[in-house]
Amino acid sequence: MKVFVAIVFLQVCQLALGIEMPPYNVTNSTDTYEERVYPARKWVSTFQAGSDSDLFNKLFNYIDGQNDAGIKVDMTAPVTTLFVPCQGLRCATNFTMSFYVPAAHQDNPPTPTNPDVYIEDRPELHVFSRRFHGFASHNDYFDNAAQLHDDLVAAGEEGVDYDTFYAVGYDSPFVIVGRNNEVWFVKK
Ligand SMILES: *[C@@H]1O[C@H](CO)[C@@H](O)[C@H](O)[C@H]1NC(C)=O
Ligand SMILES: *[C@@H]1O[C@H](CO)[C@@H](O)[C@H](O)[C@H]1NC(C)=O
Ligand SMILES: *[C@@H]1O[C@H](CO)[C@@H](O)[C@H](O)[C@H]1NC(C)=O
Numbered sequence: 001m002k003v004f005v006a007i008v009f010l011q012v013c014q015l016a017l018g019i020e021m022p023p024y025n026v027t028n029s030t031d032t033y034e035e036r037v038y039p040a041r042k043w044v045s046t047f048q049a050g051s052d053s054d055l056f057n058k059l060f061n062y063i064d065g066q067n068d069a070g071i072k073v074d075m076t077a078p079v080t081t082l083f084v085p086c087q088g089l090r091c092a093t094n095f096t097m098s099f100y101v102p103a104a105h106q107d108n109p110p111t112p113t114n115p116d117v118y119i120e121d122r123p124e125l126h127v128f129s130r131r132f133h134g135f136a137s138h139n140d141y142f143d144n145a146a147q148l149h150d151d152l153v154a155a156g157e158e159g160v161d162y163d164t165f166y167a168v169g170y171d172s173p174f175v176i177v178g179r180n181n182e183v184w185f186v187k188k
Pocket of ligand 2: 049084094
């Protein structure tokens with residue numbers, strides 16, 4: 001298996017679109033998934049139980065000026081949504097959506113004025129990432145998470161938290177072709 005360690009600060013689409021992304025290192029790579037380490041950084045996040053319908057607008061309003069400094073904050077990519085699926089009957093998945101805080105505001109992000117929105121001190125994250133393309137529905141994220149789970153089990157990866165996963169989207173709704181999505185499982 002080809003093993004490489006790369007320092008990745010910018011990706012091709014980031015250069016093309018000028019959208020800032022969080023830095024990470026790739027620590028391993030297979031045909032179907034990549035292993036990455038994201039250093040500790042601040043994200044702006046909001047939680048909703050059972051649905052994710054209100055999350056994007058709340059975060060968008062934060063970067064559009066709903067913060068104590070009244071300033072606009074640049075949009076970044078990707079948007080991550082932590083899915084916390086329910087194991088039983090008659091309960092639903094919970095969602096926490098997050099935008100990466102741009103480097104210019106990492107040290108001192110403006111405080112959200114909406115009490116549902118908060119600055120998350122995300123610790124260093126070691127993830128297994130599977131990429132897929134097209135407009136992603138919740139089912140597409142669940143299907144890709146299931147596939148990634150099977151690949152990780154088959155590869156003998158241990159210490160992976162399969163109870164939750166990140167659904168990761170890189171593109172605005174206006175991008176029609178070449179859309180990139182990922183699912184991430186966190187290594188404990
Ligand atoms: C990637 O790894 C190198 C070497 O360990 C480290 O110096 C660097 O800070 C890491 N970069 C990121 C973005 O984590
Ligand atoms: C979802 O959130 C609700 C409300 O906070 C909580 O009661 C429930 O246990 C959560 N479900 C899961 C699967 O975490
Ligand atoms: C990289 O992944 C492959 C496939 O799972 C595994 O066999 C190998 O030990 C991994 N290498 C490292 C350095 O983690």
